[in-house]
Amino acid sequence: MLRVYNTLTEKKEEFVPLEKDKVKIYACGMTVYDKPHIGHARKEVAIDVIVRYFKYLGYETVYVRNFTDIDDKIIDRANERDIDFRELTHENIEAFYKTTTALGLMEPDIEPKATEHISEIIEMIEKLIKNGYAYETGGSVYFSIKSFNQYGKLSHRKIDDMIAGTRFEVETEKKNPLDFVLWKASKPGEPQWESPWGMGRPGWHIECSAMSIKYLGDTFDIHAGGRDLIFPHHENEIAQAEGATGKPFVKYWVHNGFLTVEGEKMSKSLGNFITVDDALEDYHPEVLRYFMLSTHYRSPIDFSIVNLKETEKKLYYFYTTLKNLSVFASRSSGNAVRNEKAKAFIDEFREAMDDDFNSAKVVAAFYGVFKYLNDIIVSKKTRPAPEECAGFEEVIKEAGKVLGVLQRDSSEIIEEIKEIQLKRNGxxxxxxxxxxxxxxxxxxxxxxxxxxxxxxxxxxxxxxxxxxxxxxxxxxx
RNA sequence: GGCGCCUUGGCCAAGUGGUAAGGCAGAGGUCUGCAAAAUCUCCAUCUCCGGUUCGAAUCCGGAAGGCGCCUCCA
Known part of the structure; x- marks a missing residue:
């Protein structure tokens, strides 16, 4: 039985899909104002493994990941460089694809972009106005949080508490300081689209509500993203979606923990901002991937040299063992046989993944099986039959496929890792x-x-x- | 000021009330010209203080330390 931690209820819940044997997933993608960093990579790897596990369990999956390609930051960056915002977003989307390929991430079924869904966004805003959740003022439209009495249910905050803690300047046209913009009247020279309220552009949260509903329906199974998106982004998404449709928006909210760099939050000001490209200079992509999975996705993970080197060592050990194993497995007559040990490993793997996708536990299970294999393979006496060796290869590949590791040819990847190490050490x-x-x-x-x-x-x-x-x-x- | 999370051996890290997975490092053994690799053995009562319980790392209260969110952020 698969159990999933739901931010909404703050509990692990049994996973029951809305539609039998089908899972609909929306993961908030990047706002493409800059190159992807290793924090993005963590989120992508986490959701990638979740989707892979659903497929492994036999679910039909629909996985949507968006690009938010219009917002204030994008406009600012484009202006700084004096280029069209489309040029900037195109560049960063390309950079994003480069990293997803390197990290072996599955392609989503649908990858909608905000700028290609302006009409859906406008429609949703119109519904919100009609339903009494939004108001127009000076060419902009705001969501009135007071009108949505469940506001705060995801982040478990009370509106009054939040207002008390407001540190930012209250924009005067807002009725309530926490009201957020759905449609923003554009200033001269800014990207803009026509709307019933004049020229403007979508606010930051509306695109995800509009696009997820368009592709997955009014209510779908899983909505994922980084912890930091819980408030305000996902809280606002709920308000928009449920305000517009009158139906529950999402059944399970899944959020990954943050990644720190050598114990500190990654930020430009601390000078520890690491892009995926930077990381791939020094470490093999599969090492990065496996590193991300060695900690449970909801826990914080520390991107440190010590941790990465340890991971590198582990993978090296795994592939070396796999290489030895394959020598014996290749003598198999044909049919791979899964003996007790091999079956026990797969059971362990499933149990761990069923427990809120606990990849860290799978990592431990991998250790167990590799250690066992190293032990028995060296001795002619204890060595399993070639068919059994092939059986071990099979179960390792099976579990590895879900984590997106250990699928490669051992000799090749060992050489690749060595090359990177040589380069790193000069x-x-x-x-x-x-x-x-x-x-x-x-x-x-x-x-x-x-x-x-x-x-x-x-x-x-x-x-x-x-x-x-x-x-x-x-x-x- | 408000909300939430975390604290497990030198380091990383699972732990879902029933008596502390796993890895790295370290010590010792096997193997080896010697090593390395591989393998075997050893190595913690869970930040602190109370409480609930037959029994708590796991539940409750309090303290200390760390972190996150409340403004853009995966």
Missing amino acids: IEISFIEEMIEKRKEYRMKKDFAKADEMRDKLLELGISIQDTPDGTEWNFS
């Missing part, structure tokens, strides 16, 4: 090969003192070597 591979060659010569001459010297030199650079039946191998330790 070491030439030719130097390593030279040292290994020299050591080999000394060893042939039984000059172990000299041979050890070669090894020590490599060790100083963080490189350890292993003598295997197939020759000497090296890796970063």
Whole structure:
């Protein structure tokens, strides 16, 4: 039984889809005023795994992820660079796609853009005015939060408390300081569209309500996003959607925790702003992905060098084991056999994922199985039959597919990781090969003192070597 | 000022009232020319103080520390 934590009820609930065997998911995508950063990556990986697990369970999924390609920040950035806002958003959308490809994220079924849904937005605003939830003033339209008596139900706040804590300047045309803009009258030179209230553009929250309802219906199963979106963005989305349709908007609200960098919040002012591109310079995409999954999606995660290196080591270990395993599995006559241990692993995997997508627990389960495999494979006595080895390969791939890891060819990915490590450490591979060659010569001459010297030199650079039946191998330790 | 979250061994991290998963690091063993890799063994009573309970890391109250949101933010 799958259980999902719902921000609305603040509890883990049994997942029951609105429509049998079907899950409709909307995840708030980027506001494309800048390049995607690693916080975006975390959110994308989290929702990606959630969607993958639904598919794994046999649900038909409809996954919608939007681009908000018009808002104040976009206009400001475009003005700073003196380019058209469309040029800016196009650029950042391309950058976003680059990272989703690198991180192996599934493509959503639908990717609507705000600027392509202006008429739906206007329609929704008209409904809100008609239903008495919104008012027009000076060419702009605002949502009146006082008129929506459930306002605050998602973020569990009281309106009066929020007003007391208001720190920003109250815009005079608003009836209530917490009222938010649905349609913004445009200033000269700004992007603008025609509307019943004059030229203007949509407010920041309305696009998600309009687009999610258009593609998923008035009520759908899951709406996801970062924690920070709970208020005001998602709170406002509920007010808009339910105000317009009169129906419940979303059944389960899912929010991922924040990512910190070396213990601090990531921000431009702290100078610790890391784009996905930056991160991919130093770490393999699958390492980044696996790192994101080693902590439960709702918990905060700290992006630190120590943590990343540990993850890198883990993946390296997994793929090395997989490589050894495949040697035996390839002798299989054909049919893979899942023995007790293999079945137990899959059970563990499902149980963990059923518990609010607890990928951190899956990580532990992976450890268990890899450790077990390393143990039994080395000995001829305990080594499972080739068919059983193939069975292990199968279950690892099966679980790995949901997390989006361990699908690649072991040898290839090991080489890729090594390349990144060499680059990161500024070491030439030719130097390593030279040292290994020299050591080999000394060893042939039984000059172990000299041979050890070669090894020590490599060790100083963080490189350890292993003598295997197939020759000497090296890796970063 | 308001609302919410977090605090588990040197570090990272699961823990859903029933007697602390896993990993890294560390110590010791096997293997090895020596190593490394792999593997085995060892290594915590859960920030503090009260309370509920036969029994609490898990529930309640309080304290301390950290964080987030309330303004754009995944």
